[in-house]
Every structure is written in structure tokens, then in C-alpha cells.
Amino acid sequence: MSSRGASGARVASIERYASDESCGELEVVATFTGPMPTGVTVSHTGRIFVTFPKWGDQMDATVAEVRDGETVPYPDQAWNSPAGDDDPEAFVSAQCAVVDPADRLWVVDTGSPMFRPTRPGGPKLVRVDLDTDTVGQRIVFPPEVALSSSYINDVRFDLRRGAAGTAFVTDSASASGRNGIIVVDLASGEAWRRLSDHPSTKATPLSDFHPLVEGREVLKRPKDGPPTPLDMGSDGIAISADGSRLYYCPLMSRHLYSVSVDALVDRGLDDAEVAATVVDEGDKGSASDGLESDDAGRIYLTAYEQNAILRRHPDGHLETVARDPRLLWPDTMSVATDGYLYVTANQLHRQPDYQGGVDRRQRPYLLFRTRIDAGPVLLR
DSSP states (O other): OEEOOTGGGSOTTSOSSOOSOOBSOOEEEEEESSSOOOOEEEOTTSOEEEEOOOSSOOOSOSEEEEETTEEEESSOSGGGOOSSTTOTTSOSOEEEEEEOTTSOEEEEEOOOGGGOOOOTTSSEEEEEETTTTEEEEEEEOOTTTSOTTOOEEEEEEETTSSSSOEEEEEEOOOTTSOOEEEEEETTTOOEEEESTTOGGGSOOOGGGOOOEETTEEOEEOOSSSOOEEOOOOEEEEEEOTTSSEEEEEESSOSEEEEEEHHHHHOTTSOHHHHHTTOEEEEEOSSOOSOEEEBTTSOEEEEETTTTEEEEEOTTSOEEEEEEOTTOSSEEEEEEOTTSEEEEEEOOGGGSGGGTTTOOOOOSOEEEEEEEOSOOBOOOO
16 A cells, blocks of 8 residues: 555644634534434435434434425335335435436445344445436345445445446445445446455554544443444545545544545456555545545545544645534535535534433534535546
8 A cells, every 4th residue: 555645744734623713604504403414415406315324313214305494205205114124125224325427316225223233135225316206226235245244334426437337335344344445336236345454444543543522532432331442444435536546534544545446446456456556645634524526626524523624635735624613523525516515514423322321412413515616526
């Protein structure tokens, strides 16, 4: 694994931990008084979709559209009413939804409510056609692709590769599982794993990484028992404007990595040959949950230690797009065709699992946007 290190030399100007000082302009787009949201995506016509993974909150839907300030199960209630964790024809627990370059909605269904081991039929990628609001394709991952320990997380697309395009999905499995990236041929539905258990897809060891949010280290803090590290791996994902590199980062790390997309899709290469194309892009200034990219060649990073959104330029230098005390655990981002970057803030670190069994979240949860004067990466 090679290392550029360019960004590592430029993070001194970015404060490591959050302050009460705000910068940038954030506009509240929607509020949520029920379950906590994670994913957000915006269609080319301005429709907003949000996901609510099943982590313990009561909910009517794990995928919803925001309409007139309300969340409406999407595409309908039936698709949000699974018969079990192995239901291939309903959403079991959706982590994210992403509008692709052809303006179709894709849902990443973890098949893992409460982070339970997955069962065949649960983990899947589902396409909903926005012109008809109906499901047009289901790609159910076999157990050798979505392992029982997998927690599939986020997805990006290049519709120029293959007969119908290619998708790239992060697997954030904890250290007890196997992190990695799943590559999906959208025409055939065939999927395969890359960088499985590679160091770049795994969480930084606790001995080298101590993230602080609201002045407290982010640890699992059960009601009974000692604190333990949160060891989630490859999480955020973004594709470069030209489609040549896939960027990704573990949830518990301050490093950004990239890998050759040509290598990921080439079935003739073995794991070592793919791994040889991985680049450690250096310290990105903060631990991140979500990544995103724009058509100007820049990468956006949520910065949960700083209540901020950062932007990385092609030469590696970083700047703060927005910082606000209300950005309590900025999670998922979406660059929309309206020139705005959308982001959810869901107070993930205030959940009972991290607070000794006490739920310290304060509703409503917030969906923000900030103008970036750039558009999404549309590889079509």
C-alpha cells in the first residue's frame, strides 16, 4: 500500500476537536422527531429520501421520502414491512439510499437489525424507479459476498462500466468480521468482494486512535461491563469525478484511502494485485462517517469530532465547509443537482450503547444543506 501523505502535511490548520464557534452557512431542510436517520439522498428533481436503520427506535419505515415536512414510507408500506431478517422482498434494515447518475434510487439493505448476524435474503441492493415509484431490480447478496458478520453500509455508481453499470458497496463489519468493498455488476447481479480484511478497510487500533465527541471518547459503554472500542471499518465511500479512483475510510480512523476502480472491476486480478493499487491518502483532519464527491474533483468528509464538514481539494489540502454545534455526529452526505450538499446529523454517539444505557439524544434530529456551487458526480 503506497502513501501520498499530502493531506497529512496540511491538517495543522484544522482544529482536532470541536469548538462552539460556527462557520459556513447551514440551512435546516427537515426535522425528525421519531427514529434517528442515517442516509440521505436527493433526486435530480429535488425529491429527498432518508433511511432509518433499525437500531432500537420504534419506526414505521426504514426507507422514507420527505414530503411537506413529513416522512412517508417509500416506495410503500409493504416494502417497509419485512416478514423476517431474511425477507428478500422487503427492506429489513436500510442503512442508506443513493440516487444514481440515471436518477434512480438504490437502497442498501443491511439485513442486520440491531447489528444481528445476517441471514441469506436480508443483505441486498434494491433499485426503485422514481418515475413509477416501484421496485425495478433486487440484487440479493449470497452468503459468500455478504457474510454473516457483514454490515453493508454505503454505495456509489459508475454506469459506464459494464452493460448496465457497476456499484461499489462498503462493508463496515466490526473487527470480529471481515471489512471490505463489494463490487456489483448491475446487469447480471453478480457481486464479489475486494480488499476483504485489508488494513485500509479496518478500524485503527484503539491504542493509536482516541476520537472525542462532546469532550468524551467514543466507546461502547454498556450499562454493565467495561467500555470497549467501536471497531467499525470501511464506511464512507466516494468516487472520483473521472471514475478512476474509489475513496473510502473506516469509521474509526482519520485516514483516507483510495483504490483503482479498474483493479476493483477486473476479475482477472487477484487480491494482492488489487491491494497493490491502494493509496493511503493521509490524515484527513478528522474521523469521518460519510464521504461524498463533486464534479469539480473535490472530496467531502463529515468530521464528527469537530461537528463539521470538511472538503479535500485535488492537491490534498483541506478546508472547513461548515462547522456548527448542531452538527452532532454528521453522518451521510449527498451532493444534489441544485448545487447544495445535504447532510444528516443524528447524535449517534448519544445512543444508549455509548452512554452506559442512558439515551441522551435530543429530538428533533436535523437534515441540513449548504451551498457548494458544484454538482454531483454523474458517471453515465
